[in-house]
Amino acid sequence: MQSGPGALAAFGWPSVKSLTSSREEADAASTDAMRALDQVAQAGFDPYVSVKLTQLGLDVGEHVAVVNATRLLERAGAVGGFVCIDMEGSTYTTRTIELFRGLRARFDNVGIVLQACLYRTWQDAHDLQELGARMRIVKGAYSEAAHIAYRRKRDTDRNYARLMEYLLLHGTAPAIATHDDALVERACTFADRHEVGRDRFEFQMLYGVRRDVKERFIQQGYRVRVYVPYGSQWYPYLTRRLAERPANLLFMAGSVVRERRAGRESG
Numbered sequence: 229m230q231s232g233p234g235a236l237a238a239f240g241w242p243s244v245k246s247l248t249s250s251r252e253e254a255d256a257a258s259t260d261a262m263r264a265l266d267q268v269a270q271a272g273f274d275p276y277v278s279v280k281l282t283q284l285g286l287d288v289g290e291h292v293a294v295v296n297a298t299r300l301l302e303r304a305g306a307v308g309g310f311v312c313i314d315m316e317g318s319t320y321t322t323r324t325i326e327l328f329r330g331l332r333a334r335f336d337n338v339g340i341v342l343q344a345c346l347y348r349t350w351q352d353a354h355d356l357q358e359l360g361a362r363m364r365i366v367k368g369a370y371s372e373a374a375h376i377a378y379r380r381k382r383d384t385d386r387n388y389a390r391l392m393e394y395l396l397l398h399g400t401a402p403a404i405a406t407h408d409d410a411l412v413e414r415a416c417t418f419a420d421r422h423e424v425g426r427d428r429f430e431f432q433m434l435y436g437v438r439r440d441v442k443e444r445f446i447q448q449g450y451r452v453r454v455y456v457p458y459g460s461q462w463y464p465y466l467t468r469r470l471a472e473r474p475a476n477l478l479f480m481a482g483s484v485v486r487e488r489r490a491g492r493e494s495g
């Protein structure tokens with residue numbers, strides 16, 4: 229489950245729909261996450277899980293998500309673990325941040341994801357930094373409207389770079405979650421130039437993607453965490469996500485080809 233100093237467990241691709249529609253499903257999702265934490269800890273790795281608040285019941289009732297998140301954070305605390313709250317589509321952004329603030333007031337071991345595609349994220353990053361919150365920066369996986377989000381890849385990439393550099397200088401153990409070579413290289417160069425130690429931030433990538441990069445970075449002393457699907461629903465979840473976004477099939481095929489090519493060249 230791990231590549232490097234930590235392990236990250238999570239539910240694969242995102243959804244625009246709520247992930248649970250009943251209290252029972254929400255409770256089961258938090259139990260799955262607790263089990264993942266326990267198993268990662270028992271295996272001797274750094275216990276770290278990612279969850280979406282809709283998985284924990286946000287649309288069933290905010291109190292359901294809070295109760296489940298509290299249970300999960302208490303369990304994480306008991307095993308020395310960490311919980312990262314994934315960011316969902318923009319209809320959830322404000323609620324996710326508000327709920328995160330409430331959790332962060334009670335727990336140190338909780339972090340949040342911010343999406344570089346949203347205009348609001350620069351302000352959110354500053355506000356959350358004042359709380360000392362651990363943040364993961366991603367480009368954003370949801371199709372958002374032009375009045376709230378950058379629509380062109382190059383604009384999102386530019387905003388990502390700005391946020392990444394801000395978090396490298398001022399953030400608390402920020403996570404740079406991308407497979408984009410240009411951004412990853414830029415992070416390394418920026419960190420070196422500003423004497424940000426390689427242990428003060430981490431790269432996060434999806435399981436199975438860019439294994440060549442992950443291994444090279446670990447050898448160079450960077451922290452690399454891998455996002456691994458977990459829980460009883462991971463397979464139906466993965467196939468639903470692939471059906472919703474067939475481009476992911478191309479991504480996966482491309483990764484396999486690249487890895488095979490890298491393997492042939494090194495072997």
Ligand SMILES: Cc1cc2nc3c(=O)[nH]c(=O)nc-3n(C[C@H](O)[C@H](O)[C@H](O)COP(=O)(O)OP(=O)(O)OC[C@H]3O[C@@H](n4cnc5c(N)ncnc54)[C@H](O)[C@@H]3O)c2cc1C
Nearest residue numbers: 314315341366367368369405406407408432433434455479
């Ligand atoms: C650890 C982690 C956690 C995430 N959490 C969230 C979250 O909470 N909320 C959210 O909205 N988004 C999340 N994402 C998804 C993110 O927003 C992007 O949609 C996704 O990472 C693709 O963007 P990229 O930064 O890799 O850059 P891109 O420019 O999209 O991709 C760069 C290159 O990486 C490769 N690549 C990218 N994605 C894949 C893939 N799925 N499979 C194979 N190859 C790929 C391709 O070669 C591509 O050319 C997460 C991503 C990661 C890695």
